[in-house]
Amino acid sequence: MLVKFLDMIPWMTLRYCLRRQSSPLLRMLVGSDRPRVLEPNEAISIMSDVSEAVHLLEGSSRIREFLRQVLRFQPVPLHSVARSTSLTVPVASALRRELEKRKLLSRKGGIVLTEHGLSLLESIGVRETQIPGLQSGYPFPEWLNPVVEKLDILLSSRPGPDFSLDQSHADTATIAMRAAYLYEHDGIEGKDLLFLGDDDLTSLATITFAKKFGLQLGSVVVLDVDERILEFVEETCVSIGCDIQTHCLDLKYGIPEQLKNSFDTFVTDPPYTVTGLSLFVGRGIEALKPGVGGQCFLSYGSKNPSDSVKIYASITSMGLAIQEVIPEFNSYVGAQIYAGVSNMIRCVTSEGTSALIPEDLSTLYTSSRKQR
């Protein structure tokens, strides 16, 4: 009789009752395979277990953020959630597997939450809202399109990435935006510019940008360990009638004397290890003219909190003053472990700026150490 009565209640209403009231009677009646409301402590303990299962250095709060991003934008591709939660794709993928195993997530044209997942979020205070996302960062402006179109033509025959050197190409919109960002922050006009490692070809983007808008550059120098890139940069510069100097060298062994104390600005997208960052930034500092206000434009992927602290500690220990940190400024072509994005970190030199080159350079590239 009671079961008959229950059949008459629309399922949505029942689900509502279950989620809001957690009535044991109702739960008993509809069976244990139905979603039940969790206690907050239960939810926290589940997230903590998942965090341990995937060895998540970002902590269980990142799992909460992960589930919340799914709630806001479901169905959502793994890459998007990885990007918005600053997780690498392999870590996000392991996390999704674990959450699926616990029936919190499933897939329907992207990741979606199950009833159990919704219930977990509800128990810790997270509900679906109609709040739009905030627009952040630097939206790509229309007027940069001609620069991107020119770059697409110029770079069509660029050399492919050498993964052993942590190369992966920033897309042409990104390098055009880097040039515009340099201009915005007085990093171009009459400035002596150094590109420290340039498989992204930001040097060519900067030259193209300057040509398009009639800007005068100082000297432009590109350093790389990869001859192919330098050849391509040189040939392209000849073809468009611009001056550039290139030097093939491994930053491990230092930079030539004539390049020291010579630049106003350096631009780099170093290997994704703390050692790699410290080495590249250190060499950049050696190359800058002495004095306050030299500029560093540094592209760098998000790290787990512990590594992130090491990175900023390295930057500040060399006396660079952070001016801006823009998440997801850079997008890269193809599938990347960093979900195809990285931060732009803008710094200036202070009175106490001085290079600190790491002693142990054996783990410079991610390929030289065990991947997480």
Next chain:
Amino acid sequence: MLVKFLDMIPWMTLRYCLRRQSSPLLRMLVGSDRPRVLEPNEAISIMSDVSEAVHLLEGSSRIREFLRQVLRFQPVPLHSVARSTSLTVPVASALRRELEKRKLLSRKGGIVLTEHGLSLLESIGVRETQIPGLQSGYPFPEWLNPVVEKLDILLSSRPGPDFSLDQSHADTATIAMRAAYLYEHDGIEGKDLLFLGDDDLTSLATITFAKKFGLQLGSVVVLDVDERILEFVEETCVSIGCDIQTHCLDLKYGIPEQLKNSFDTFVTDPPYTVTGLSLFVGRGIEALKPGVGGQCFLSYGSKNPSDSVKIYASITSMGLAIQEVIPEFNSYVGAQIYAGVSNMIRCVTSEGTSALIPEDLSTLYTSSRKQR
């Protein structure tokens, strides 16, 4: 005869010749009060002299930026240039005086460049362009207007700022944006929130935001040394039917045991000294629940590069991982030495997070030390 001929040349053409060609003959003919083209070294030496004259800790590159901002947006108010070059208003004002004395700037409905100023910029490669500014940061979204309107009503009878405590009110649009930013980064829903010093009344903005969008908050606690603010927060919360806890205390003497290890998120806009920042952030860390991923939302004005390095060194030395730094996120009411704006710095805790409270707390507020 030649002079007669010269009279026939339009002045603009002559000016063009002078600026482009630097013809000694032409210069001799038109007299020494006419602008002449500078050599780059002369320009650099002038900027270096000005930098020394105003004791500019930001270095002469900041003077270049200052002049370049005038070129891009002239006629421009002092406050705007101060803001876009991250200089305090007193420093920007001293700089303007010095640049006026050297006839590089003048005033015509705002700061403008003289011919001499244009010539100086030209000599170091900076010319007028038609490049639009990049849109940056977090533009205020329309949908937040109802929250701002509500706050304007709620806060109309707020207590005035106590300048001895470095108080100065963020405007209501800013505190509404802070709430939206907290939401964007999962800092609100079901979270236990601590506001460390709250003359900005960000706590009330967060509660208003949560009420408007039906968000569930955890516990909300406000600490301040100023009884007037706490009373105002309490009364306002009673009037809108929300729960809040307040504690009147001076952070110098520590926080009560029951508040330690208790929060998911802390929000602070500390006094503008390195000591003030370290103390407030240190107490915030003590108040956070242990573990990775605790959140710190820190509003802080731009400093000169040396102080800026100290600030980020302090943050990283406590094991906080920087996630984002947004220049000019916060706007304040009234004339401020920081040109009415400050940065938003978002951090999370890492495995190694631990408070480091400065030993000497005698220079906590800017009023307790000599102003620059």
